[in-house]
Amino acid sequence: MAAVSFVIPTHNRPGYLRDSVRSIRSQQVEALEVIVVDDGSEVPARQLFKHDPLFSDVVWRRHDCARGPGCARRTGVDAASGRYVGFLDDDDVLEPRYLKTAIAALDANPTVGLFCCDATLVDPSGATIQGGRTFNSINAAIKRYPLVSGVRTLGEIFEFPTLGMGFLVRRAVFDRVAYPAGRRLEDYEFQLDVAASGFGVYYCHQPLARYRLHRGNASSHYGMAAMAEQVVVSIRRAAERYPVLREAPGRIRRRAADAETDLGIARLREGQVLRGFASLSRAVTGDPRRAMDLARIAWRQAVRRTRRARPLSNVASSSR
Numbered sequence: 001m002a003a004v005s006f007v008i009p010t011h012n013r014p015g016y017l018r019d020s021v022r023s024i025r026s027q028q029v030e031a032l033e034v035i036v037v038d039d040g041s042e043v044p045a046r047q048l049f050k051h052d053p054l055f056s057d058v059v060w061r062r063h064d065c066a067r068g069p070g071c072a073r074r075t076g077v078d079a080a081s082g083r084y085v086g087f088l089d090d091d092d093v094l095e096p097r098y099l100k101t102a103i104a105a106l107d108a109n110p111t112v113g114l115f116c117c118d119a120t121l122v123d124p125s126g127a128t129i130q131g132g133r134t135f136n137s138i139n140a141a142i143k144r145y146p147l148v149s150g151v152r153t154l155g156e157i158f159e160f161p162t163l164g165m166g167f168l169v170r171r172a173v174f175d176r177v178a179y180p181a182g183r184r185l186e187d188y189e190f191q192l193d194v195a196a197s198g199f200g201v202y203y204c205h206q207p208l209a210r211y212r213l214h215r216g217n218a219s220s221h222y223g224m225a226a227m228a229e230q231v232v233v234s235i236r237r238a239a240e241r242y243p244v245l246r247e248a249p250g251r252i253r254r255r256a257a258d259a260e261t262d263l264g265i266a267r268l269r270e271g272q273v274l275r276g277f278a279s280l281s282r283a284v285t286g287d288p289r290r291a292m293d294l295a296r297i298a299w300r301q302a303v304r305r306t307r308r309a310r311p312l313s314n315v316a317s318s319s320r
Contacts, residue, residue, distance in 0.1 A: 112151060121213055
């Protein structure tokens with residue numbers, strides 16, 4: 001039996017997949033199982049790598065049509081034999097020390113069911129961007145959230161979601177919790193579900209992975225409004241699903257207002273002016289303390305749009 005089974009969903013990204021598998025092979029732990037779930041790629045991934053020694057003992061599963069990464073992960077879990085199951089996207093990579101760190105954290109905390117970590121941001125070629133700043137550190141600074149390593153409660157995960165990178169999950173977790181499928185924020189909802197089921201969720205505030213930003217992934221800036229919309233949906237789902245959250249209604253209102261703020265800004269940036277202001281209005285309704293900050297945001301967006309719309313003759317005359 002493998003110590004760890006890694007599940008990698010893939011769909012039409014063979015150029016990145018090899019890097020992901022190589023990063024698993026570089027882990028400082030033996031008895032690893034790699035399961036690649038081909039989620040309806042136009043050219044079967046197994047066919048592309050059948051002569052590549054890096055893939056010689058990979059366990060392959062394939063969906064005839066694309067069902068989404070959540071369904072692919074479920075298929076991978078069903079095929080896994082390890083006492084731990086790791087999730088890795090086909091465009092991301094793990095640092096060599098990741099697995100030893102994750103297993104040590106789980107062994108030291110028997111009630112913890114899920115380990116996750118921070119990630120360095122890289123561009124499509126794999127080069128570090130943002131000056132080496134990490135995904136969760138950037139968001140924690142923006143939100144002024146005191147994010148540190150340790151076991152996080154359901155309420156803490158609800159208030160501030162961490163990037164779903166470097167998931168390592170005890171096999172026993174799947175006896176209580178099924179991986180969500182069919183939604184964009186499956187990793188966030190999975191953390192909430194695990195915490196609500198009685199297992200701890202351990203977050204390591206170290207960049208033990210590299211998160212690739214490109215047009216094809218959900219967290220890139222190319223589709224932020226769609227992502228923000230899903231955050232709002234996930235928050236509503238959690239508030240309805242977990243009674244313990246409803247014991248602190250102020251927390252739900254603040255979190256919902258925060259999500260509506262992000263959605264409003266994203267919509268304004270994408271030119272959805274009316275929908276953007278509607279989201280900002282809901283944010284103020286939920287948390288009136290945001291009124292001044294949101295007024296400044298709205299003003300800056302209006303100024304930017306006015307400048308872009310000014311005729312070239314006016315711009316020239318104003319510069320004299």
